[in-house]
Amino acid sequence: MxxxxxxxxxxxxxxxxxxxxxxxxxxxxxxxxxxxxxxxxxxxxxxxxxxxxxxxxxxxxxxxxxxxxxxxxxxxxxxxxxxxxxxxxxxxxxxxxxxxxxxxxxxxxxxxxxxxxxxxxxxxxxxxxxxxxxxxxxxxxxxxxxxxxxxxxxxxxxxxxxxxxxxxHQWYGDSVSPQRWSDIWLNEGFATYAQWMYTEYNGGASVSQTFNSGSNYGRAASSSFWQIVLADPGPEDMFSSIPYNRGAMTLHALRGKVGDETFFRILRQWAAGHRYGHAATADFITLAERESGQNLDTFFDVWLYRKGKPTTW
CATH class of the missing domain: 3.30.2010.30 (Zincin-like)
Structure with missing residues (x-):
């Protein structure tokens, strides 16, 4: 959506x-x-x-x-x-x-x-x-x-x-649906990141360029864009740019954290493991830690559960 x-x-x-x-x-x-x-x-x-x-x-x-x-x-x-x-x-x-x-x-x-x-x-x-x-x-x-x-x-x-x-969205949102509407970033962040990837694949801006653009990570730390908790944006911001852009940025930051091979394995496992069902943010965190072999508590705390622009993760 x-x-x-x-x-x-x-x-x-x-x-x-x-x-x-x-x-x-x-x-x-x-x-x-x-x-x-x-x-x-x-x-x-x-x-x-x-x-x-x-x-x-x-x-x-x-x-x-x-x-x-x-x-x-x-x-x-x-x-x-x-x-x-x-x-x-x-x-x-x-x-x-x-x-x-x-x-x-x-x-x-x-x-x-x-x-x-x-x-x-x-x-x-x-x-x-x-x-x-x-x-x-x-x-x-x-x-x-x-x-x-x-x-x-x-x-x-x-x-x-x-x-x-x-x-x-046919993969992320339709086949795998959110367990609660507060998990909406699992729909819109994934679809937005897929859009960024397709743009790069189709000869447009790279995913990294889009991540760093003024509409995304390039926004000032003082922007209201960073003052909402991504994992629970509330009804007024459920379909604002926050679940979309910050959700996609979370995925790109995770990709940098765990590496391409592990990152894309996580995405495929997410789609396969919850096919025709539903899942929550906690399930995604569990999957990412299992596939990467890393403790990602700090990473997801910074990107999903805190207000403010992430600077280290």
Missing amino acids: PRQSKGENPHGSPTVAWLPTNDHPTDKATFRFTAKVPERLTAIGNGQLLSQQTRDGWTTFIWDSTEPMATYLATITIGNFVVTESTTPSGIAVYVAVDPRQVAGSAAAVAQIPKMIDFFSSTFGPYPFASTGAIIDRAPDVGYALETQTKPIFSSTASVGTMAHELA
Whole structure:
């Protein structure tokens, strides 16, 4: 999920009251959606398209999501879309639906979906779902993108960076969900760091350059950016830049602390060990210490549990 304005809490399906649910990321289920719409429209859901049948001016779509999913990640999106279907080089089905007014502006991001999925798979481990894709709509009153499982949804034109962020969430946030909302850095810090890595891989700024930039570690120590506890930012800062940027910086600092080989082993083990489940910050610390063979109490205390700009760790 991209940043929302202060005061907005994470609400999914119950917000629009379209299905009864316990809207918490630890309560996952499989889903099958059936949508009957006028035949000129398309209905897109999570998972794979089981069938699409038109009769008497109406089309019925059946979507099946066989992997466990938190309810805030569920969607049925209905509209006038340009639909493309393809596969990644490794054979994962790709289903993309784009509002006609967003096709040109989103073309670069859409074209890179297979490349992103294969890059993240090589870095984080196998893609956790049977299909992938995106829904790019025109919904200016929404104002954000969401890591909707298997098909991230965008309320406006999708950029390459935001597409990478939302697809990285399929590993970190969707397959592995936070145990509590206070663990949100495990979602947004991971997806932001993945976005930084993809930018470097795609020929842009290096991860180290992004880490040290004025939007990140280059901020003054007096900045309010450093005055929130990352491991428990509270509802007002849950989707501010803090869980995103400081979460990603925590991962980059950990990478420097334990070395590349161990760091990427930790990321892969995190995705594999909690696949389709949930986990907390304490679980990540335990994993990092086990894989590195280091006592990381001071490191995580400085980066996660203290206010103030880290200077030594």
